[in-house]
Amino acid sequence: MDLKGLRLNNLSGFYGGLFKVWGLLRKERPECCGSLFWLLREPVVRGSRFVCGVGPSLQQRLCEERILTLGQVVEVCGPRLAPAAGLASRLSLRSVRVVSLLLQSWRQQLSQSELALIAAHCNGLKSPEDNDSFPEMRCFPDLSCEGFWFL
Numbered sequence: 001m002d003l004k005g006l007r008l009n010n011l012s013g014f015y016g017g018l019f020k021v022w023g024l025l026r027k028e029r030p031e032c033c034g035s036l037f038w039l040l041r042e043p044v045v046r047g048s049r050f051v052c053g054v055g056p057s058l059q060q061r062l063c064e065e066r067i068l069t070l071g072q073v074v075e076v077c078g079p080r081l082a083p084a085a086g087l088a089s090r091l092s093l094r095s096v097r098v099v100s101l102l103l104q105s106w107r108q109q110l111s112q113s114e115l116a117l118i119a120a121h122c123n124g125l126k127s128p129e130d131n132d133s134f135p136e137m138r139c140f141p142d143l144s145c146e147g148f149w150f151l
Contacts, residue, residue: 026142033135036121039114040071050106058098061091070074074107079115079122081107137142 008016029049033039043061044050045057061066067090069075076087084100107115120126 013023021024024142025139028138029139034113034115035132035135036117036126037130038134039117040069040074040121040128042070043045044073044106050109052078056072058091058093058102065091067091069147070106073103074118077103079107079119 011019024097042049045059045068063067067087071078073081076090077083081103082100084096084103087103088094088096088099091099093142110118113133117126122130
């Protein structure tokens, strides 16, 4: 989760502290997700895997339209994450090119097996199983952070 630009001062002390500690950790996950359930729930806004690198205004539009997960993007664009015109019109954007670049970047971050899982889901051949275990994640102290000056 990308904490840059997140206003923590509106949160309670507990949650503000929790987010600060989370920011001091370096998270590592396997590139491929074998679970359709968790793949469709992968965040596309402020996530750690899919980077919304085309600017904060597009990220804000995604938040306003409540398109926050890969599953919601797939509902709008289909299993190939194309064409971009549908998502651009849903976000009320005139620039289909910018949305197309974003979708292309997300498509490149997905493995072939993940694209096959999404296609099988959209074709009705596979459905998400909510009892799938959470994908593996490893956390390490990020010694390059400002918070570790005391070490």
